[in-house]
Amino acid sequence: MAANQFERNGKGRKVLKELFANPEKASMIHYSCEGFYNLPDGRSPRITSIAIRKLDNAQTESFSIHQVAEIRGTGLTGAEIGPYYNEYEKAMLDAYFAFLKTNSERKFIHWNMRDQNYGFRAIEHRYRVLGGDPYIIQDDRKIDLSRLLIDLYGVSYISHPRIENLAEKNSIQALDFMTGKQEAEAFENGKHVDLHRSTLRKVDVFCNFAQRAFDKSLKTNSSWKEAHGLSWKTAIYLSKKHWDIQP
Template sequence: MNSIKKYERYVKTRDKLKNLSKNESNSLVIHYSCESFYDIKDGKTPRITSICVRNFDTGQTHSFSIHKAAEIKKVNNSDIPKQYDSLEKSMLKEFFDFMKKNDKHTWVHWNMRDINYGFQAIEHRYKVLGGKPYSLDDNYKFDLSRALVSLYGNAYIGHPRLPKLMKKNKITEKDFLSGKEEAEAFEQNDFIKLHQSTLRKADVLANVLGRTLDGSLKNNSKWCERYGLSPKSLTLILKEHWIVFLIGLAASIIAISQFIID
């Protein structure tokens, strides 16, 4: 990527994070789990199993899940597969009602960008079930995954990025399921386990967001990967951070002077 573009993207993302930091009570962290879309052979969109939305400021979490919908409708866990569509529709109705009431919040997510996995996928699934989803304005969606790439560069952490970020930052993996493990849990109708994983992942995303905002997120990026190395990008960096540059320059001059004197 062009160094100027890289730096401009960095500044744009940094400014969005600053605004988010100023309005933490209006920031919601969302994550959801679904049937594995890699194993579906008939082209249908994957079924949703659970959705968790966590207020970044208070930590209060709203959850929407198949097993909760089943409990409300007095459906035994063993009978959930037989009534999955109606239970899923009830769950998604509750979710979209919540979204509509909170549509002016910033919804922080991880790669929820398309019809395979994302807001569009949830909307489409509800349409398939006969519902009318509420469509959240894209301006209120914030992709934390892309933001970290803009801040630190593509090589800031290896793949899969979220689990490796957790390991790098010593964030516990309790209840966290990998994609393969989630698919296995779905096949075994272990919806409670899936829900616990979704809750955990929403918590992890809030943790990563917090560390990003306070500058404590550990990663593998280098300075040049963040800002790019070109005369123009360095000029922009110097223009924006001239006070830091002068302090650093003064410290260097003092250190050199002391070395000469000694």
């Protein structure tokens, strides 16, 4: 029999407790990239910015195209960066993977960074395309906050788009925050600094979600009973699972 909401909530609480028991060993990660739905040639989307924020003290490491461009003495507009994009992207990812290697003990909390389309594997693939050899974070060191919140509060805890609606419900300011569509448009318009700011803002918002979920102050559309899966169905499910009561 599949696990029900009561068990998923308990599992989620355990994950949060472990993360906040050692917050110095956990970081929130997010990145921005080229829009991946409209690439005409089927190639992998180029990456423009990555942010990694420590859970304990909010210290944030960031890696971005415009930072590399500034160091190299290039202008920061899309037109000025364009001719050197692959070179600068490779340099950015060199620094990112070097950081991962020296912080291999950390757990990385993310939002839907799960596959080859968007996620850790997408970044690894892009680095290989550029000639790099990525350091691989093992899956047991990755925690998907989007799935964790579903475990904690149920699938209907907030309406889509979940990030924006959850931030609004909790009065979390969204300064510099861009939606996925807005980020894709910003990339096309060469607004790499704006993308970087959005990425930084998102790791801040996600850390806010995680902290409020941990201290049980996060506001959602789920009632206390719905989040904890308390119902007659749960009682019957648990009685059958744990005491093997025959019908």
